[in-house]
Amino acid sequence: MLCRAGCGACCIEPSISSAIPLHPLGKPAAVRCLHLDVANYCLLFLEASRPAVCNNFQATIDSCGNTQMEAMSILAEWERLTAPDTTNENPNG
Ligand code: SF4
Ligand code: SF4
Known part of the structure; x- marks a missing residue:
């Protein structure tokens, strides 16, 4: 499908490492990417610095x-499902 103009959900919901x-x-x-403008367009779209x-x-x-x-709902769920499991981490470090 074509990217939906003015959506920007993938610039908000997913984490980017x-x-x-x-x-x-x-x-x-x-967290909303600081390069997403008020109309939900990427300000880095044509820039070499736009991440791969x-x-x-x-x-x-x-x-x-x-x-x-x-999209917001789907991507938030994917983020939740792929988040690192920290339940077994030692709280004392
Ligand atoms: S989630 Fe991202 S790729 Fe998908 S339609 Fe929205 S802006 Fe385009
Ligand atoms: S750099 Fe552009 S495409 Fe990437 S998350 Fe930010 S606004 Fe979205």
């Missing part, structure tokens, strides 16, 4: 659904 200009340590989940993970993300019905709200 690679560095992004203004997000040198990457972006946590459910962003260039490579393909819009599909499975990830993007039929509306922005659906």
Whole structure:
């Protein structure tokens, strides 16, 4: 499918582990990328500094659904399912 104009859900819900200009340590989940403009377009779209993970993300019905709200919900769920399991970590380090 074609990316839905003005959606931006994949620039908000997923965490991004690679560095992004203004997000040198990457972006946590459910945090709006600082390069997403008010109309939900990527300000780095034509820039060499746009991360590979962003260039490579393909819009599909499975990830993007039929509306922005659906995409937000799907991507938030994927993020939850793929988050590292920290339940067995030793709290004393
Ligand atoms: S979630 Fe999908 S439709 Fe929305 S901006 Fe990202 S790629 Fe495009
Ligand atoms: S750099 Fe652009 S495509 Fe990547 S998360 Fe930020 S706004 Fe979205």
